[in-house]
Amino acid sequence: MNRAAWKSRFGFYLVAVGSAFGLGNLWRFPYIVAENGGGAFVLLYVLLALILGLPLLIAELFLGHSNRKSVMSATLLLDAKTHTRWKKWIGRLSVVISLVVLSYYSVISGWVLHFLMQFFIETASRFGVESQITMAPLMRSGVLQLGLASVHLLIATVIVTKGVQEGLEKWVGALMPAFVLMMVVLVTKTFSLPSTPEALRFLFYPDFSKLKLSSLLAAIGHVCFTLSLGFGTMVTFGSYLSDKEHIPTAAFRITLIDTLLSLVAGILIFPIALSFNHQTLKEPALLFEALPGFLLSLPGGAWFGILFFLCLYLASLSASISLLEVIVSNAMEFKKIPRMSAAWGALAIVLILATIPAFSTNLMRFTGEGSAVELLDFILIQLILPIAAVSIGSLVYTSIAESEKQRLFIDRLKIESLAMYSHWKWTLKYLVPAILFAAVLLQFFALLK
């Protein structure tokens, strides 16, 4: 693989922020907040993004940058350097996580595709009828969900086999400012809804009694998911980063932008959700139940719908491509599988895995609480992903030479970087593992109750 550095610093930001910003911010963040009681959880999430997400993001970028390798080769190299044999397993775990997450990310991307098509049909056939665009057809049919996920994966696979994903990622990144602008315009439209004060209070007033024992782990999992930590993606991005870039500054900006965008998503979704639909607040369907009806109620709403879901679709396509690329490039490097076979092989495995989330809303719905997709989400995003992300952080702490860490972190022109360096190391060594340990313990008590 060619390790050319990004041509411009701007290119790196477009791709890194583009990877962080996606369904995690717009789809996952609102319903996880609702599940965990609102304001207090939002506060916890923002704090954790800064004290756990940011140090881990710096660590992943360092790992890639210092070895100029992607996650599997980088961890293998650490094994060789430190005469151990287990570090490579953390790299492998990241690749497996990417594979499994891609399977249900594709199902949700399929939902986005469904709404995009519905809005197209809507604009094409406007005869003044009161129209409705809902989740119902999806919820009834696992076949439809799997079909849409397959179409989505097929598009992603073709792009990856052609090796044109980098160009696409930049284009999609360049589109994101427009997407953000549209979100802000839509937010101003929600101000006239009567539920806005209630929604803002729900989001920003921290009522700590609403937190659950499991909330800490939920927040950590979401921080890792939304910042793409534990997947190996950020390691790869770090490997392409030019030496001139100050990684901690870049990581800080990425964290800040991603967190702000989640908050904007919350400010957009909750006023709508509270005025139209209270039932689905805590479910993965939240975004899709709330937004389309509201968009249709605006003048020219169907066009807004097309634009919004098109941007959201492109964001999820670019995320899916990055996830697939992690799998394909590692398979190419390690198993010497050609790009074509690696991509189509990955597609086959992901499709088989995707049947679980696709059918979970009807056939595999558990009686009582939750569906298979929620169980999968819990095990994967809230348990395995944080463990992988924190392990990569510890590897960077223990296995990259002190002089190398200092070289990457300390910038003579930035006096504060000297003080931040010792904070960063301390946080990676003690604070981050301690928070994860506490969270797992609390989760354990929650399960016992």
Ligand code: TRP
């Ligand atoms: N952070 C992305 C989001 O918020 C999801 C994601 C996780 C991702 N891992 C990734 C995107 C790897 C690209 C590459 O939607």
